[in-house]
Amino acid sequence: MTGHTEDGRKDRELAALVIHEGDEGAFRVLYRRHTPALYQFVLRLLGGDEVVAEDVVQDVWLRAVRALGRFRWESSLRTWLTGIALNLVREVVRRDGRLLQPAEGFELPVRPESTGERIDLERAIRLLPPGFRAVLVLHDVEGFTHREIARRLQISVGTSRSQLHHARRAMRRLLNPPEPETALELEGSVE
Numbered sequence: 726m727t728g729h730t731e732d733g734r735k736d737r738e739l740a741a742l743v744i745h746e747g748d749e750g751a752f753r754v755l756y757r758r759h760t761p762a763l764y765q766f767v768l769r770l771l772g773g774d775e776v777v778a779e780d781v782v783q784d785v786w787l788r789a790v791r792a793l794g795r796f797r798w799e800s801s802l803r804t805w806l807t808g809i810a811l812n813l814v815r816e817v818v819r820r821d822g823r824l825l826q827p828a829e830g831f832e833l834p835v836r837p838e839s840t841g842e843r844i845d846l847e848r849a850i851r852l853l854p855p856g857f858r859a860v861l862v863l864h865d866v867e868g869f870t871h872r873e874i875a876r877r878l879q880i881s882v883g884t885s886r887s888q889l890h891h892a893r894r895a896m897r898r899l900l901n902p903p904e905p906e907t908a909l910e911l912e913g914s915v916e
Contacts, residue, residue: 736802744794755802756786763806769862770814773851777817785810807867811877818855849899857892864889 734754742751760782767785768778788809796805850858859878863869864885869877871885878885 737798740793740796740802743790752790759803759806760786762803763810766807766862766867767810767814769847769850769866770811770855770859771817772855772858773847781810781813781817784813788813808877811863815878846900849896852899853892853895857888857895860885860888861892861896865893 734751736755736758739748739751739755742748743755763785764778764782767781768775771778771781785806789806792809796802850861853861860874863874863877864871871882871889874880874885875882880888
């Protein structure tokens with residue numbers, strides 16, 4: 726995203742209006758521009774917990790507005806907001822006893838019951854252990870590098886790579902479960 730919408734103003738210009746003039750309209754533009762992606766990011770990390778995701782996104786904006794004057798623009802506003810969101814999600818995870826750390830001995834929690842049933846992408850992401858989910862969302866959805874993920878999650882780069890590998894493998898299994906044998910195949914083998 727280029728940092729501007731149909732009104733033509735860039736994030737930096739809008740942020741300056743918010744900081745220096747308290748311009749509520751400029752804030753609303755920034756909020757509408759970034760909140761949908763921010764909400765999806767937080768929702769994915771929290772495994773679909775909509776109520777907590779909404780609270781986290783509101784907290785992101787509260788913290789962002791207070792710190793906006795200190796933002797150095799070394800990254801995009803969206804990347805900065807995503808970093809704030811990740812820190813807040815980590816706080817929620819610690820508080821609630823959830824884990825964003827590496828998953829050990831992960832087994833798929835749910836298998837489709839019929840061949841016609843397909844698990845959609847968002848549901849499959851929610852079924853991943855939090856550590857797998859965090860790395861997958863940060864890398865494959867948000868575009869962070871393994872080095873950035875390792876720094877943000879306080880894990881090693883190797884752990885980030887391993888978690889992504891296992892997350893992708895689990896996603897493939899969730900999205901493409903093995904086909905059960907059909908009745909005809911069974912009949913043909915029972916002679």
